[in-house]
Amino acid sequence: MLLRDIAHTRTGDKGNRSTLSVTVYEPQNFALLEKALTAERVQAHFAGTVHGPVERYALPHLGTLNFVMHQALGGGVTRSLALDAHGKCLSAHLLSFVLE
Template structure:
């Protein structure tokens, strides 16, 4: 199952930091988000793009997780040579994550 099957996302960027929120369509799917969307898995999913720390903030009453990813935009939106590596592009890429059981 892909993440986009159970959630949508919102994103923002500032400097070289990308901020992505993943929100379950149904709050009953929130435990799946918590289980499969660890900072380590998110960083691995963005290997070669996110070069800094990934910090996860839980918002259980909203059925959401927020990820703050440092050094994720090639030096910053105005400095990057990437065509469109801004937060919105990364949030779409995050929804392509496979959230099948990895154990």
Template sequence: MKLREIAHSRAGDKGNTSNLSLIVFRAEDYERIRSQITAERVKALFADIVRGDVVRYELPLIGALNFVLHDALGGGVTRSLSLDAHGKSLSSALLDMEISDG
């Protein structure tokens, strides 16, 4: 199943760092994303653009994970030649990730 079936995502940026949040629709799905969506897996998904570390923060009270992708925006909005210099489309790419049903 696609991650987008149980969660939604938002993206933000600051300089050369992208921030992706992953929020479940239902609290009972939080443990599933917590166990399956690791920092390593997110870094592998974005291996072509993320040059630095990926750090995951857990927010169980709101059923969310937050990923900080360092050195991920080609130098930042004012320096990048990327079509999406802000990295907003990264949240959509994250939601395309496959997860197990249970």
């Protein structure tokens, strides 16, 4: 099972910090999400991209885990030389790919 099978995500950024919220589709899956998706596992998943600590905040009434990832944007979105370091534009562009 992949994360996308039980949850959706939203992202945001401010300075050199990225926030990522993961929200389950069905409330009964929140316990699984909370157990499996730790700050340490998220930091390991983004190894090489996130150079600072990752903080996790649980919002069980919303079925959401919110992660704050420090030093994640190459100095900040407007300063980074990386192509769309936060990935919003690349993922949106891929959605327009035409399958034949």
